[in-house]
Amino acid sequence: MHIAIIGAGISGLMTALELAEQGCSVDIFDQHQAGQAASWAGGGILSPMYPWRYASEVNQLAQYGKSLYQMWNEKLLPITGIDFQIHDTGMLIFDQEDFATGLNYAIQFNEPMQQCDLLNHKQLEQVNPHISTQFQQAIYFPQLSNVRNPRLLQSLIGYLKQHPSVRFFEHCPVEKLIIQNKKIQGIQLEDSRNLFADHVVITSGAWSQHWAEQVRRKIPVHPVQGQMLLFKTPENWLPTMCMNRVMYLIPRQDGHIVCGSSMADCGFNTAVDEQTQQDILTACLEMVPELEQFPIVQRWAGLRPSSPHGIPYIGAMPEIENLWANFGHFRNGLCMGASSARLLRQLMLGQKTLVSPIAYSPERLKKQDLISS
Template sequence: MKSDYDVAIAGGGLVGLSTAWYLLDAGYRVTVIDAGKIGREASWAGGGILFPIYPWKYSAAVQRLSQRGRAIYSDFVAAVDACSGIDSEYRETGLCVLDDAEIEKGRAWAEQHAEPTAALDNAALSKWFGKTQTPRGLFFPHAAQVRNPRLCQSLLSALVRRGARVLEDCPVTGPRTDNRVFKGFDTAQGIVRATHGVVAAGSWSSLLLGELAPQPIFPVCGQMLLMRGAPGLLPTVLLQNGRYAIPRADGRILVGSTLEPGGYERKTDGETAASLRSSAIGMCAALGDLPIEKHWAGLRPATGDGQPLIGQLPGVTGLYLNSGQYRNGVLCAPSSAEILRDAIVQGLTAPISAFDPARL
């Protein structure tokens, strides 16, 4: 623990791992530190949709961050997987919005962003997904997905191959500073010294920072189901009433997700499982025949104004924050990492004013 690495990153989820990837590209030595196993919190629990849940509901800044994530994701995953030899299952399966009240908003957003769409009537929906009462849908053919647990594994393997140091089961107790200058992270295994520090600990970022936290980053629990089906049963991601069904290449279907504020307990319950299953059947009746294989919960990192915190912490030179991406953490991991890399390389405190940790 005596070697001085240029950048120490507290948090081994997709945001922290992607930040490490881009900083290695920029020539930095990197240490990634995680309290548990790499990628096993929100990055493992989420669905991996590479398209915002109703993008027109987000701020212009978050929309730009999301669109940048979509633009670079294919090349990002290809480079990571080529290094690791692991297939993260990036696929352009498309996404179909089934909410009648959102169709016109979605169409207007698509026209504004030159996003191809296809209007589906009841007959077309029934042909795709079986008999349905849904009157119409709006299909986004270029929406993609990634199998996020595999991407976590791929990034971990690739980072180690490229020379990054990775410390698992190593809780960070806080940053160490001297005259408001970052010197390293105190951990359960001793100090990890570095000239730059990045806190990318998701819902735990504010707890890690303590009194240095510029504003709360708080957890919002989401429960998910995994159903076992046959490949090809569901051709695309479905979205309705804020819930989704995601087809994996092996035939499994992910169904999610709830929004449950209230603390750090990752709880599951039978009533919610039944509700999620009912939502899945409402989107595609054939899903009602599938057995439930797993039921779990994860904690998304949220902020009070719905925008992430990306940049240097106010009043502490060399200490940066990259967290608060909420439901877009998988999608925005590489685009957020680009911003954080530029902040460190160019010595910027707030590359994007809307995401400035000091904005409140």
């Protein structure tokens, strides 16, 4: 089976990995360099932020993220020499209005990894001595982890590029889908080359709306910009992830601390701006004032693929045979990425699925008005 995948972010790369390991021949296309868009720009928390604020469909896929990445890391590390660095830090959340919901969430929804405890100030100091004294309480999720997403992407790309069944086409925009009699035949590249495939998978993230006219469906996915900044502290300086008012600190093993994140509807603009960066900095210093003594080494922005309720489209596209979707993950592309790809592989190959696919089905797009031809 020969499969073309359009988009080489986490969704495209994980989909390619799942299919190639099942014996499929896979071509991966990206308009830029593989693994350089939103997937690189994200934070890598292996849980939705405040999971109780998200649809159950999001949490259902996210709960498999850590175990699947651990499995893939064990397989890929000896070959690529790149460790995903899945970092078991736990997380502190300071939003008092979320304490009651957070404390009940694990039991109510049977999600053991979301188990948390309410810490008083003394306990908080023991867990993370760098927290501002203004926070007298927090809820603590000891089992939450983060993955170092740039290293995850590097390992995936390194493994797939040496895989005998995989070809990469980077800096190679796909101009259009080749569709005949409601069946996908392949793709046409910007340079007018036609490449034929048995199946085509759209994993275009924030750019997925590009295909709406050709599939004659509204695709309600659009870019939402998020900005971040990076501190460098001593190794293992900050012991936990921290969250307050949707702003977060994510410590890496080598002392880098990822700080974010903003939300802005500004099209495909990935420029950082001074005011947003200052807002992020202020929020992070409010949680951990000592960060002020360390250097900021990088600032950047990425584009999240916003979708209704953040529920991705995974499965067969309606009314076009052999065209598949895996896009629209909004803020949770990394924590849902591994399970989304597994679910799509299982659907494409007619295998038993790890979750019911109905809620993610692109058949939902039928509810959108047909785009007039």
